[in-house]
Amino acid sequence: MKVKGALGRLVVMIVAAGLVGAAIAFPLVGGAGVVAGQVADSAVGSTSDLESGVMPAATTVTDSAGTPIAYLFDQYRIPVPADRISPAMKAAIVAIEDRRFFEHGGFDPLGAARALVNNSNGGATQGASTLTEQYVKNYDLYVAARTEAERRAAVAPSYARKLKEAELAISLDHRVSKDDILADYLNIVYFGNGAYGVGAAAQAYFGTTADRLTVAQAALLAGMVQSPTEYDPIQHPEAATGRRNVVIEQLRQQGSVDAGQAAAAAAEPLGVAAVPTAPAEGCIGAGDAGFFCSYVVSYLAQSGITQDQLESGGFTIRTTLDRGALDKLKAAVDGQVPPTQPHVADVISVITPGADGHHVLAMAANRTYGNKPGQSSYGLPYVPENMGAGSVYKIFTAATALEQGALGINTVIPVPPSGYTSPIYRGPSGTPIPVRNDGNYADQLPLTDALAESPNTAFVKLEETTGVPPVVDMAERLGLTSLATTPASRAPGAPSIGDVARRQRQASFTLGVSPTSSLELANVMATLASHGTWCPPSPVLSVTDRSGVPVTVTQPACKQVLDPGIADTLMNGLSRDDAPGGTSAAAAGSEGWDRPVAAKTGTTQEYKSAAFVGATPQLAGAAIVFDDSNAPRPICDGTPPFSCGSGNIYGGKVPARTWYRGVGDILAGQPVVPLPPPDPRYLGQQP
Incomplete structure (x- = not known):
């Protein structure tokens, strides 16, 4: 056979x-x-x-x-x-x-x-x-x-x-x-x-x-x-x-x-664990560190280590995350806005500045990280949100003016009245539209006071001198790298957000209408606190393969993007926000803040978002409160903040309180370090 x-x-x-x-x-x-x-x-x-x-x-x-x-x-x-x-x-x-x-x-x-x-x-x-x-x-x-x-x-x-x-x-x-x-x-x-x-x-x-x-x-x-x-x-x-x-x-x-x-x-008894299962897969298992973990995965993907490689490669990734700092930031955001509060997200990111690297110390969101109803696995602290950060962007206009030599930090600048019609501030049809202030201001203010009090007309007027494109350039240099990207909602090859602002001479740029994230804004402040040295916001200390061999993580090199004298002068010039008359003075007082800080608040026109940025020589951070729903609405300040018809949220309220509480708790027990003195070259006229 x-x-x-x-x-x-x-x-x-x-x-x-x-x-x-x-x-x-x-x-x-x-x-x-x-x-x-x-x-x-x-x-x-x-x-x-x-x-x-x-x-x-x-x-x-x-x-x-x-x-x-x-x-x-x-x-x-x-x-x-x-x-x-x-x-x-x-x-x-x-x-x-x-x-x-x-x-x-x-x-x-x-x-x-x-x-x-x-x-x-x-x-x-x-x-x-x-x-x-x-x-x-x-x-x-x-x-x-x-x-x-x-x-x-x-x-x-x-x-x-x-x-x-x-x-x-x-x-x-x-x-x-x-x-x-x-x-x-x-x-x-x-x-x-x-x-x-x-x-x-x-x-x-x-x-x-x-x-x-x-x-x-x-x-x-x-x-x-x-x-x-x-x-x-x-x-x-x-x-x-x-x-x-x-x-x-x-x-x-x-x-x-x-x-x-x-x-x-x-x-012998079987002696097995009560629930003998593998750990939760991915960042879902990281709990409050889920947003940070998600950023690590995204960061490594940009350096060439893919999700598939991470899921099968047996790497050990040692991150920059400080668990104690995370706990304090999480308590700060949840203390202001409960995780289940609809329409209101409260996020914060904190970075350690330095000329040789900007390490992300921690990031937190009031949302619980996950995929269940009421949770979120979206990168709330690090993915740019569409509503913007408001007057925080006035930092870029001030930095540009200092760099161009148009004025010094003590120079008195005009503050046109609310309703001022600027020749460069125009609507979509090209018709000039009035610029409005939220409050009453003196006719003139030293630039330092203008940063603390934040009149819109003063900075649109200043932007007439600097020009819009240089201000956009400054924002990208200091840390708003997303301005150089094209949103996913636009066709491939379409101009970036920054290019659109430059081409259209968007005078509204200084009022913070462009998308950004708390991580980007924190890195802006880290650049200033690093005497003008920009570094990518890195969440990784080391990566080793399954054999313990170090793996190179490619990232852009740190670079000097702003004259150290300008950076130090601007840090000093931002030091009055928590002082009487400053937009975050009440928040600083309520949270017991007692350190020198370079800070700025911001609120968008329709009150759908508000932001606060701040830096000490040891830490830089940013907090943003925004509507994270598919149909954003204005936010009203309250206990807790809530979605409403008109809105009255400000950067000096929930965002500032979140920042002062979280960063203050992290720095508790550490030495009080003064801000750098201003460079005499950039003082300008005395007030």
């Missing part, structure tokens, strides 16, 4: 192994029933893929102290080398799954012949696979397969698949040590409850590591491999106990443990 195809090749392999009798005893019925269900070859291309032993591993994201805050993975797996897996675990899996593992050459002809006989009346349903073959199958399923069709092929009941596994297993056995094959198998197999591999299983079920697994623990895990669902120790403890004890008995019969050890292990 001539046997063709995959079945025939299996028989040849058995015959070649010297088991002719067993092969002949197999009733070769032929026909469709024997070869039914044959599928394409494994997605594993060669033994070189299998030899590597490299498989998907979870990436760990930590805070600055090295404490994990999140795990990024597609499969929660913690690969461990052979010497970090307990002997009991190795013995248990061999005892129950492949007792001839150390004798055969990757393919066990005796087991294969037995399977052929048992499966003669149907497709290839009985496995009898060696651990090496199982490793091939699992590698195919969990690593090599990229499509659903390939995943189905990896587990299809066909002789074609069995043959491919056997051939690869034999080749692998000749090239890789038994101990490494065993470790690779234990690292890849699924143990249920989201735990892939023995490292993850040891942690999920017993809160331990693979090298510390006891005989009883190892027996439980080894027994679960056959069916993680059927032998789930939480859902089916009796079945799991019975299966565990079968493994223990196999260990006794094979001499891995003696009778006393077997009896003691069988008498």
Whole structure:
């Protein structure tokens, strides 16, 4: 009788192994029933893929102290080398799954012949696979397969698949040590409850590591491999106990443990965790650090490390996050606006300035990070919100005027009355429209006082002198990098937000109508506090691969974007916002603020957002309150703030209180450091 195809090749392999009798005893019925269900070859291309032993591993994201805050993975797996897996675990899996593992050459002809006989009346349903073959199958399923069709092929009941596994297993056995094959198998197999591999299983079920697994623990895990669902120790403890004890008995019969050890292990309780599951996947599991974690992922993507790489690469990412600072910022935002308050988001970002880097210390939002109703996974603190930051942008006009030499920080500037019609302030049709102030002001003010009191007409008038494009340029240089990007809502290739403002000579730019984020504004203040040195707002201290080798994270280099004298002078010139007459004086007093601070408030025209920025020599930060719904409405100040018809929110209210409380609590106990003195070159006339 001539046997063709995959079945025939299996028989040849058995015959070649010297088991002719067993092969002949197999009733070769032929026909469709024997070869039914044959599928394409494994997605594993060669033994070189299998030899590597490299498989998907979870990436760990930590805070600055090295404490994990999140795990990024597609499969929660913690690969461990052979010497970090307990002997009991190795013995248990061999005892129950492949007792001839150390004798055969990757393919066990005796087991294969037995399977052929048992499966003669149907497709290839009985496995009898060696651990090496199982490793091939699992590698195919969990690593090599990229499509659903390939995943189905990896587990299809066909002789074609069995043959491919056997051939690869034999080749692998000749090239890789038994101990490494065993470790690779234990690292890849699924143990249920989201735990892939023995490292993850040891942690999920017993809160331990693979090298510390006891005989009883190892027996439980080894027994679960056959069916993680059927032998789930939480859902089916009796079945799991019975299966565990079968493994223990196999260990006794094979001499891995003696009778006393077997009896003691069988008498132990299962001892598994009450909820033996893998940690939550992604930034959802980071809790209050979710927004920061999300920014880390976005930041690394810009440097070339993709989401897919993070979910399978086994990196360790040590971030700049200060957990204590986060807790204080979270308390500050929630204290002003409860997480469930509709239409009102309160966000804050804090950065440590420095000429060699701007590290993001923490960021927080009053929203709970997540995907459930009432939660948000949108990057509220770092993705630009559309309503703008109001008069905070007057900082850019003042900086431009100082740089152009038009005036000094003490120069008295005109304050036209409310309703002033500027030749450069025009509506969409080109018709001049009046500029209005929110309050009454003196006809003239020193620039320092104008920054503190914030009359709109004064800065539109000043912008007539500086020109709009240089002010937009200044904003980009100091940290509003999103101005150089095109919003996703616009067609690819459309001009950036900044380009539109420059081309149209948008005099409203100084009034803060352009989208921005608390992170960008915090970095603006960090640039000023760093004596005019801009650096990207970095959330990462280091990245290492699964072997502990450092990974380079590419980012723009720090650069001097503003004369240090101008930066220091402007910091000093912004120092009166918390003083009597300043727009945040009441907020500073209510929160007990008692340090020198460079600060500025901002409110948008329709009261849909308001902002506060501030910096000390140690910290720079920004808080924004805005309507985060799909249909933004004005916000009214209250306890808590609420969505309303007209609005009366101001940067000196909720945003300033959030900032003074959060940053004040972070700085508590630290030395009070004065602001830098102004540079005499940029003082101008005395008031």
